[in-house]
Amino acid sequence: MTANHFVCDPAKYCRDASCCKGGILAPGLTFGDVYRISKHTGESPESLWHSRGDIVVITQDKYEIELLAIPGLFHDPCPFLDEETAKCAVYPVRPMSCASFPLSIPLSDTDLYEEVKRAYPCVRKQGQSTRQTMWVLNLNGLMEAERKTDEMISGSGLPLVKVKRPEQYADLARTALDMQHARGPEGRSWRTERLEAAAGQATAIRSYHDYYDRLHLLLRPVLFAIHEDEIGDDIAKWQKLFGRLYGETSQEYEKLLSEASF
Numbered sequence: 001m002t003a004n005h006f007v008c009d010p011a012k013y014c015r016d017a018s019c020c021k022g023g024i025l026a027p028g029l030t031f032g033d034v035y036r037i038s039k040h041t042g043e044s045p046e047s048l049w050h051s052r053g054d055i056v057v058i059t060q061d062k063y064e065i066e067l068l069a070i071p072g073l074f075h076d077p078c079p080f081l082d083e084e085t086a087k088c089a090v091y092p093v094r095p096m097s098c099a100s101f102p103l104s105i106p107l108s109d110t111d112l113y114e115e116v117k118r119a120y121p122c123v124r125k126q127g128q129s130t131r132q133t134m135w136v137l138n139l140n141g142l143m144e145a146e147r148k149t150d151e152m153i154s155g156s157g158l159p160l161v162k163v164k165r166p167e168q169y170a171d172l173a174r175t176a177l178d179m180q181h182a183r184g185p186e187g188r189s190w191r192t193e194r195l196e197a198a199a200g201q202a203t204a205i206r207s208y209h210d211y212y213d214r215l216h217l218l219l220r221p222v223l224f225a226i227h228e229d230e231i232g233d234d235i236a237k238w239q240k241l242f243g244r245l246y247g248e249t250s251q252e253y254e255k256l257l258s259e260a261s262f
Helices: 031-041 045-052 096-100 110-119 130-154 166-182 189-204 208-259
Strands: 053-059 066-073 160-162
Touching: 031 045, 031 066, 031 096, 031 130, 031 208, 045 053, 045 208, 053 208, 066 208, 096 130, 096 208, 130 208, 166 189, 166 208, 189 208
Parallel strands: none
Antiparallel strands: 053 066, 066 160
């Protein structure tokens, strides 16, 4: 592999695993990811979702009016990141979206790619080899297969979110706060504080440009509060069958990871 092809080298490029904390991107989760992490850690899939889950928001159109919400992993920082060593505690079974980064960033989306290059030093001046391109295409195929199984479990998935105006976000935030407060205070303090901070920023938005710049980050805690129980119920209902539902793709994923030398 030549020097201009992507190589994950924290000691050289970032030293602090910056892709595993905050930032502009966050990892989505399939229920297959939840199953594999559960097997690795011994924590039940349902418990993993409630303790470490989040919502990831994906733009569906160029005007950022329609947004797709999918289950994700908390990312501020990732709960599986050892910040002293900058290593991942679930690296052998890391979410597929983590394994695909940054190879899955479409080069055709020049705005996003330039933003990613500014945020993550490992992407600067590095391209993809043909082998890497084929590898991530195979991985994307596995993710798509698991997403289809997820949709079978949860129906059509979470609805598209339309928040064209700051007022619509404020309405969603109020709904989320009501649902969060109804859950009671036990074990919810950090979730509640994060949600209240995001909801409070609605009043600080001064322009539409500012609104769209921050919308993805602001929506994560709001949509998690709204959909946490719904997704948790789906996981609780099906988790005993996860081995059967995601066993084959998990074996294929393990094989793919063994072939990744970058």
